[in-house]
Amino acid sequence: MNLSIASQQRLALLAQESGKRVLLPCPLNQRTFDFSSNDYLCLSQRGDILEAGHECAKQYGAGATGSRLLSGNLDCFEALEAQIAQFKNAEAALVFSSGYQANASGLAALLDKSLWGSTEPLVFTDRLNHASLHHACQLAGVKQIRFRHNDMTHLAELLSKHIESTQPKIIVSETVFGMEGDLLPIEQLAEIALQHKAVVYLDEAHATGVWGPEGRGLGAIQHPAIDSLKAMGHWVIMGTFSKAVGVSGAYIACSEIFKQYLVNRCTGFVYSTAPSPFVIGAVSKALEIIPGLNKERAMLHQAAETLRQQVHDIGFDTGLSNTHIVPLVVGSNTACLELKSHLQQAGIRTSAVRPPTVPPNAARVRLALNTGHAPAVYEQLLHALANWKVVA
Numbered sequence: 229m230n231l232s233i234a235s236q237q238r239l240a241l242l243a244q245e246s247g248k249r250v251l252l253p254c255p256l257n258q259r260t261f262d263f264s265s266n267d268y269l270c271l272s273q274r275g276d277i278l279e280a281g282h283e284c285a286k287q288y289g290a291g292a293t294g295s296r297l298l299s300g301n302l303d304c305f306e307a308l309e310a311q312i313a314q315f316k317n318a319e320a321a322l323v324f325s326s327g328y329q330a331n332a333s334g335l336a337a338l339l340d341k342s343l344w345g346s347t348e349p350l351v352f353t354d355r356l357n358h359a360s361l362h363h364a365c366q367l368a369g370v371k372q373i374r375f376r377h378n379d380m381t382h383l384a385e386l387l388s389k390h391i392e393s394t395q396p397k398i399i400v401s402e403t404v405f406g407m408e409g410d411l412l413p414i415e416q417l418a419e420i421a422l423q424h425k426a427v428v429y430l431d432e433a434h435a436t437g438v439w440g441p442e443g444r445g446l447g448a449i450q451h452p453a454i455d456s457l458k459a460m461g462h463w464v465i466m467g468t469f470s471k472a473v474g475v476s477g478a479y480i481a482c483s484e485i486f487k488q489y490l491v492n493r494c495t496g497f498v499y500s501t502a503p504s505p506f507v508i509g510a511v512s513k514a515l516e517i518i519p520g521l522n523k524e525r526a527m528l529h530q531a532a533e534t535l536r537q538q539v540h541d542i543g544f545d546t547g548l549s550n551t552h553i554v555p556l557v558v559g560s561n562t563a564c565l566e567l568k569s570h571l572q573q574a575g576i577r578t579s580a581v582r583p584p585t586v587p588p589n590a591a592r593v594r595l596a597l598n599t600g601h602a603p604a605v606y607e608q609l610l611h612a613l614a615n616w617k618v619v620a
């Protein structure tokens with residue numbers, strides 16, 4: 229069959245199943261009313277961060293010219309990794325060009341049975357984990373043992389079923405769920421993991437910069453079980469620079485020895501050109517700034533709390549949200565697209581999130597709050613939402 233015809237037929241089916249996705253322009257001058265961006269701390273436009281990116285690019289070049297194992301290991305990478313390790317209270321860190329790449333290849337390397345003396349690990353995953361975490365499991369060829377979303381009792385039950393097994397156990401979760409907007413009960417998870425001597429792999433994409441002590445992520449909190457897992461080298465934290473950090477790229481913070489393993493065996497690191505020095509300079513500056521933004525974080529969390537109450541009053545369901553990500557769960561794909569379009573007409577940009585990204589019949593308009601949203605923006609949003617309820 230011809231590729232164009234095959235693509236056309238597949239797209240027609242996708243359009244029927246969940247609606248075809250199209251690329252729309254995102255004009256910069258409409259950012260004020262934008263609830264679709266993950267620039268939670270509005271750092272992507274900050275002058276000192278842009279400047280630091282330019283300075284680093286001027287010194288090292290626009291591109292890294294090769295994989296870190298070939299020509300690309302500029303000293304700015306090593307400096308940033310030391311900074312991240314300190315930021316995350318970890319022994320070491322490794323930088324990647326994107327969060328998807330870090331998960332797909334970094335987690336796959338952790339799950340690779342050759343790491344575990346040819347024994348396939350038992351992998352316990354939250355049902356609502358991000359696509360990149362699923363992709364890693366597929367790449368490693370492991371079967372996922374899925375626990376109900378954020379249900380630590382279920383996780384403990386599943387682990388107990390395998391208590392006699394000598395297979396390594398690995399638990400994989402996000403710390404702030406990007407589509408639900410809820411927090412992982414991290415202390416409980418750490419206690420359960422410690423009991424079973426499991427390795428923990430956490431994705432802090434939506435937590436980095438916004439949650440945890442000084443925005444260092446939930447994985448940076450002090451807790452005896454976390455300290456013990458760290459001492460065992462069983463605490464592996466991934467996070468991105470593409471969301472609250474305002475740039476792009478990602479890190480894995482872990483033990484020094486696991487970092488050395490990744491340098492040797494993680495395909496997304498070995499066989500990929502290192503990130504641009506512009507990114508490294510900008511990220512380094514952003515990580516310097518983030519711990520000082522406690523006031524901004526408190527305002528963001530308060531704004532989310534207030535918005536949740538207000539939209540509940542109008543009759544919207546915000547699901548499990550208890551963070552700066554507030555989904556308006558409307559159920560059907562049609563209602564979701566209608567609400568997004570209604571808000572767009574009122575000048576407010578949002579994301580329509582539909583299955584398979586979220587569970588069936590749980591389509592939602594996702595509101596991602598940021599520190600640049602002024603009270604007038606929330607008023608305009610609430611007004612538009614109230615109007616939609618009247619019409620719907």
Ligand SMILES: Cc1ncc(COP(=O)(O)O)c(C=O)c1O
Binds near residue numbers: 360406434468477
């Ligand atoms: C939970 C989670 N992990 C990983 C990623 C991928 O990160 P990046 O956009 O930097 O590739 C995302 C991005 O949407 C995400 O939401």
